[in-house]
Amino acid sequence: MIILWTDALIYLLVVAITLVGFVISRQPQMRRPLKKIGTSKTGMISLVVLIFFVIIGLLDSVHFKSTESRTHEIISLLDYWAKPLREQDEKTYSAPFATNLYSKEVIVLDDGSTQWGNPRLKYGGAHLLNPENERRMDILDKAFVGFSKGTGLMILLLLLLWASFGKKHDTLLNHSSFKVVVFVLFLIVSISYMLVELSSYYHVFGTDKVGEDVFYQAIKSIRTGLVIGSLTTMIMLPLAIIFGIMAGFFRGWVDDLIQYVYTTLNSIPSVLLIAASILMVQVYMSNHAEEFNSLIVRSDMRLLFLCLILGMTSWTGLCRMLRAETLKLREMEYVQAAEALGVRRWVILIRHILPNVMHIVLISVVLDFSGLVLAEAVLSYINIGVDPTTYSWGNMINGARLEMARDPVVWWSLLASFIFMFSLVLAANLFADTVRNAFDPRRAE
């Protein structure tokens, strides 16, 4: 087992989120907003989708050295399971569910004669003898089998769940948002089962320029998107909270200094700051090549640096909001009462101010997440995002962008990255809306 830097931080983040979730759910004043999220259908659906993405991302974050291949490359648990997807490379482009290559070349037939045409793929649909006639039926057949396997699995799980909890939690099982969640779970599990079944026979989303399966790339990109969205917030949160609260509470020179720092950072166009920092990291890495010997360690470090830099550029907005809120809070009666009673200042900060700005922090964290996932794609396009060898939606779009000029158009890489990115960002946006509605006191009825 090998733990990369981002892996370690992800585990830390998971532990932190579980702890925070546990603490929040125990507090009586948090019951109402949590219940509001629980009863919101869109909120619960998007949460289920998000959790599905997170599970894939976590599977992709357990790295170990492969024992099979002689090269001892570092692979993740997801790679291990998706072995056929990873290893069944074709020669070059091929369309989704295709049995023949995209480009034409000279084919040597069995009898020694040659022919100009699209040769058969090495793996995609290789089990078919007569692809023209059999392909459609075979795809439908495989899809149906996979779908029903997934549905069967879900029914089994639900029966188990019902058998063990059914009597006691009658109200929960009959709740409308619970039904929707079950329905979405059904869909997700069945469709992913179907895709798994299909992908062992076909390239569901085709293959890219070097013949790599696009579906595999899109799945691998999930981790990158999640890492950028979550680690960045983890880096910016302490900065924003500590500086924001301190500036608002102590005022005077502390306030001046902190305001100076964030206005300076804010006034630099963030893209340029990111570009400059990434350039520096690149140069540093190429000058210290011996410290970053393996490709995966190198790209992992660059991913971490990108999160760091994004965090450095994005804490200022939240910091300003927290400062304004703290300025308001410190004039409240309960804070003044605490001061009059002689409570030490940092105790006031932690016990009275911090819990009362937490809703702002929570809301801005979920709101920022989707923006960061989108930003990754743009940054990768300008070559200042993640390493070109890292799987990411930005890199996929970047690679596929020029292929739109081909005839026939190579559209599948774009489609795959679009579907995956869109569903993650949409789920994140919808969930963020639900959280905001639930936690924002101005929206409470």
Place this chain on the structure above:
Amino acid sequence: MIQYILRRMLYAIPLLMGVNILSFILFFVVNSPDDMARMQLGQKHVTEQAIQNWKHQHGYDLPMLWNQQEDASKKVTETIFYKKSMGLFLFDFGVSDSGRNIGEDIKQRMWPSLSIALPSLIVGLLVNISVALMMVLFRNTYLEFSSIVLCVILMSISSLFYIIGGQFFIGKLLKLVPISGYDTGFSAIKFLILPVVISVVSGIGAGSRWYRTLFLEEVEKDYVRTARAKGLTETQVLFNHVLKNAMIPILTGVVVVLPLLFMGSLIMESFFSIPGLGSYTIDAINSQDFAIVRSMVFLGSVLYIFGLILTDISYTIVDPRVRLT
């Protein structure tokens, strides 16, 4: 008022100093000039002499911050920091690492950037505000609900897809406008339509949602209820009362970005190969030309600070209650 503006301008000096020092640290301390020379000349097979020559040519052969060998005031002035930073304050950007005059380049490339950014901003603003007003006018109906859903969907799509899709469908399939390129004078218009349309469409989702929340906040206030009680129609209330009062937060958002329009949009310009400052910056990033990137960082911060001052002034114009002291 004038006193206030003067004070704000004085306050800008330490800010710009901070920006300068930060970019100096980023560019020169993390990587020594030796590294930069090696990078510009190619990684391998570089002689020590070649590096020294390159450094001397580009003025990187001085000490970083403090020159021990010179006398009195030259101790500060004969350094890389002084030579490379002080010019920026006078908007003398110097020469890029590839030998071009940066100031001239910026002056030339400013106009294409502006000609795409300004129409995008104005059209985008008009479209967003009208969509938001429509949503508020039809609030609590299915029309509003479906447009909110549409907005969330629109804002969940990466801007890259808008550009690629727009270029493909409008430029390649329908052949309405050229896919990319630029021309001088009025013939540039046909090249500008597509980027402007795309940037407006990609901004509708987030923009109109934001303006909607601003309007909704105003709609619940007392003066709106009074206006309705007077017997004004809902449209009159919206346009004469709500829109006017919501102008203040709208203005803050718009005026701040006005000066930054000169900087152009990085992705738009490089996708549509428009020779503006955005694509200039991207080219500089890709060819790792630090002198240009640093000048752009400085220019960007100057424009941002200028935008902040403009915002304060515009407050006094829209809201007579605000006095600058």
